[in-house]
Amino acid sequence: MSISVSGVSKFYGSQQALKNVSFQIQSGEVVGFLGPNGAGKSTMMKILTGYLPASSGDVQVCGFDVTANSVEFRRKVGYLPEHNPLYLDMYVAEYLGFVGSVYKIRNNKKRVEEMIDLTGLVPERHKKIGALSKGYRQRVGLAQALLPDPEVLILDEPTSGLDPNQIVGVRNLINDLGKSKTILLSTHIMQEVKAICERVIIIHQGNVVADEQPENLESGHRTGENELTVAFDRQPAPEQLITIDGVAGADLINGKWILRVKAGKEIRPQLFRFAVDNDFIIMELTQKQKSLEDVFQSLTTG
Ligand SMILES: Nc1ncnc2c1ncn2[C@@H]1O[C@H](COP(=O)(O)OP(=O)(O)OP(=O)(O)O)[C@@H](O)[C@H]1O
Known part of the structure; x- marks a missing residue:
């Protein structure tokens, strides 16, 4: 060493x-x-x-x-x-x-x-x-x-x-x-x-x-939630979205849902199933990983 x-x-x-x-x-x-x-x-x-x-x-x-x-x-x-x-x-x-x-x-x-x-x-x-x-x-x-x-x-x-x-x-x-x-x-x-x-x-x-490792920090491994942005053809109720396993919270911003995803969870399969079961069409889906800057900020403020 x-x-x-x-x-x-x-x-x-x-x-x-x-x-x-x-x-x-x-x-x-x-x-x-x-x-x-x-x-x-x-x-x-x-x-x-x-x-x-x-x-x-x-x-x-x-x-x-x-x-x-x-x-x-x-x-x-x-x-x-x-x-x-x-x-x-x-x-x-x-x-x-x-x-x-x-x-x-x-x-x-x-x-x-x-x-x-x-x-x-x-x-x-x-x-x-x-x-x-x-x-x-x-x-x-x-x-x-x-x-x-x-x-x-x-x-x-x-x-x-x-x-x-x-x-x-x-x-x-x-x-x-x-x-x-x-x-x-x-x-x-x-x-x-x-x-x-x-x-x-x-x-x-x-x-x-x-x-x-920088990649582990970015993947949210250490610091918790990631975010997923999803747009549907019509708006579901937030109560419906948070029943999806792994979703910690949902906010509607500019017509798109920002889903906060619990650390280490992959919710996309459940999200597609939710859309099919409830007759929604997913128009857009993007995953935002925490950048090193985000992680740095969350660990060193307050
Ligand atoms: N010689 C010194 N006498 C008194 N306080 C000091 C002395 N050197 C550093 N400090 C204080 O100790 C703390 C840590 O300072 P240090 O210089 O180690 O930080 P740093 O992380 O290198 O900061 P920076 O990114 O600004 O270079 C600071 O609050 C600083 O004011």
Whole structure:
């Protein structure tokens, strides 16, 4: 197992940012960490990378207790912080060479060249970091996180503030890296989770409120009802509709019925039978699955 978080709480003064958080991530998993602003994502990531101590609980990453914070541990865990602190007066290769020397990387110069190549920094390599666009600065952050060839990557909003082309570039890079590394990344972009992550952990007010595959969340597996829109040639009474097994409620909107369907229920066969038995014709039938956005909203509001 790559990451094991057990009963972690974090207080900033009297404010509790994490409340008894537990989750585990296996080697090679790519996991999205979602939550509204202030949910506790960055705090958890700082604890995982040894930059911040937990108030209580136990955190192991690659078999290391993160509080030990050894150089060996730092080599195993690459971290792209949310506010990527870079030395703006240094040149790209100079900065990466400096980071590599801190990690005591053998063949540092060669490794720096490899990372410049991997992160698409070749055209910008001779510029000072302060002269780079946000996207290229983000790539420098990724390159520094990758320098020691870590087993685990912790990426705090790796695509925030990037233009759509840069987002695709960085996303593709993360996808490639995910083939050989364990990755935990935070993001506010739902398509990103669907494009990159095989699992999603949602955190709200310091609590883990979901830990699932994105498809399972969307199919309503975890959060309850789905919706079916149906139009008949004439209107049945709502009492008739809710007798159909699996229907939790029925609302008539613009001449169409929105049927709320209990989790895990398939009601279409019963609906057709109902129509035939009662001499209705079904004019339209569409199933609306919950999108990841819907699920996120329902889990993180209120
Ligand atoms: N250094 C700090 N001192 C006091 N409170 C803090 C500190 N850092 C974070 N907090 C508080 O802890 C809570 C969690 O913050 P955190 O930055 O972990 O959230 P987040 O999920 O990363 O949010 P965002 O999506 O906005 O980056 C917030 O209420 C925040 O104000």
